[in-house]
Amino acid sequence: MPQIGIHGIVGMKSRKWMPKKEWLLLGLVLGNMFPDLDNLVVAYATLARLPEPAHYHRTFTHSIFAIVVMVALFYVIAAVAKNEKWKNFGVGLGIGILMHILLDLVIWFNGVFLLWPIDYELNFWVGFVTPVWLKILLDTGEFLMLGLYFMLLVSLSQHRGLDTERQGSTRIWVYTQFVLFVLLTALFYFRNAQGLDYSKGLYYQAFGALYLISMIAAMIMTIRMKQTVEST
Numbered sequence: 001m002p003q004i005g006i007h008g009i010v011g012m013k014s015r016k017w018m019p020k021k022e023w024l025l026l027g028l029v030l031g032n033m034f035p036d037l038d039n040l041v042v043a044y045a046t047l048a049r050l051p052e053p054a055h056y057h058r059t060f061t062h063s064i065f066a067i068v069v070m071v072a073l074f075y076v077i078a079a080v081a082k083n084e085k086w087k088n089f090g091v092g093l094g095i096g097i098l099m100h101i102l103l104d105l106v107i108w109f110n111g112v113f114l115l116w117p118i119d120y121e122l123n124f125w126v127g128f129v130t131p132v133w134l135k136i137l138l139d140t141g142e143f144l145m146l147g148l149y150f151m152l153l154v155s156l157s158q159h160r161g162l163d164t165e166r167q168g169s170t171r172i173w174v175y176t177q178f179v180l181f182v183l184l185t186a187l188f189y190f191r192n193a194q195g196l197d198y199s200k201g202l203y204y205q206a207f208g209a210l211y212l213i214s215m216i217a218a219m220i221m222t223i224r225m226k227q228t229v230e231s232t
Contacts, residue, residue, distance in 0.1 A: 003108075003138070004215050005145025005177075007032040007100050008222070012152055014099065016232050018092070025230045027089035029222055031070075031096020035061040035104075036215065043212060062101050063116035067094045132192055135199075139207065140185040146214050147177030153225050162227040170221055173214075180210060 011032030015025045038061040060066055074090025104112050109130050111123025130138075150173040157163045157170070184207055188198040198204065222229055 003142060003145050004033050004036045004218065005142065005147070005149040007036070007103065008149040008218060009145070009152060010099065010103060011096055012149075012156075012229070015229075018095070020232065021088040022230070023085040024088040024092040025232070026223070026226050027074075027092025027094075028096045028099075029092075029229050030219060031093040031098075032100050033096075033215075033219055033222070034070075034093065035066070035097055035100045037061060037219075039212060039215065043208060046208075058104065058110065059113045059116045061097075062104065062112045063114055065116055067097050070094055070097065132198075133189075136185065136188045136192065139199075140181050140188060142211050143177040143181035143184065143214065146218055147174050147181065149218060150174040150177060150221065153221060153228060156231070157225060157228045160228060160231045162231055163225040166221070166225050166228075170225070173217060173221065177214060180214075 008029060011029035015028060018025060018028055035058075038057055038059065042057050071090045071094040074086050074093065078084060078087035078090070101112055101114065104110075105114075105122060105124055109125045109128050111121035111126075113120065114122045150170050154167055154170050154174065157167050187203060191198045191203070
């Protein structure tokens with residue numbers, strides 16, 4: 001799984017090294033999370049029973065092509081709207097997407113189609129077989145890392161005195177993510193101990209749906225707490 005929470009945290013922590021331009025830091029953090037929106041395509045492919053739905057992950061949104069398209073798109077929007085902030089946002093988005101790709105290549109066990117649409121997968125972990133216990137932890141760890149990301153937003157909001165009206169709803173997401181992590185980890189390990197494939201059936205489908213909701217919520221909360229995100 002992509003661990004979008006880690007990407008969000010990395011984006012937040014890297015802000016202090018970036019130029020202080022309006023909307024650039026917002027674009028940076030969202031760009032770090034944006035590539036994993038391709039999980040929505042994976043979900044559709046799964047429900048539509050398309051062959052190899054996982055193949056849709058880490059393709060277009062994880063490619064150099066995506067970076068070029070996004071930066072160019074927001075340059076055009078900035079020109080049409082005559083608003084420099086959109087250009088800053090596009091640059092930040094491009095930097096964030098690149099950071100996401102590099103992090104995926106280094107610490108995750110699946111490859112990235114960096115040159116999409118060219119069918120070439122770059123994978124530094126070829127030959128590594130992920131044990132089931134680690135697969136479970138990587139899956140459910142999505143909620144743990146998202147919880148930590150929401151917690152970071154709350155902490156920065158409190159420290160800077162910004163977006164105070166958003167703190168309550170963000171805390172709810174913190175608690176929700178931690179509860180989901182504990183419950184699903186226990187459930188998946190229990191099923192595995194029974195000799196069942198934890199990644200099959202209704203339980204895993206529910207896990208996937210909850211993850212998609214949490215992923216979208218993280219991006220929405222990032223936008224809603226724009227003042228906090230852009231503070232350094």
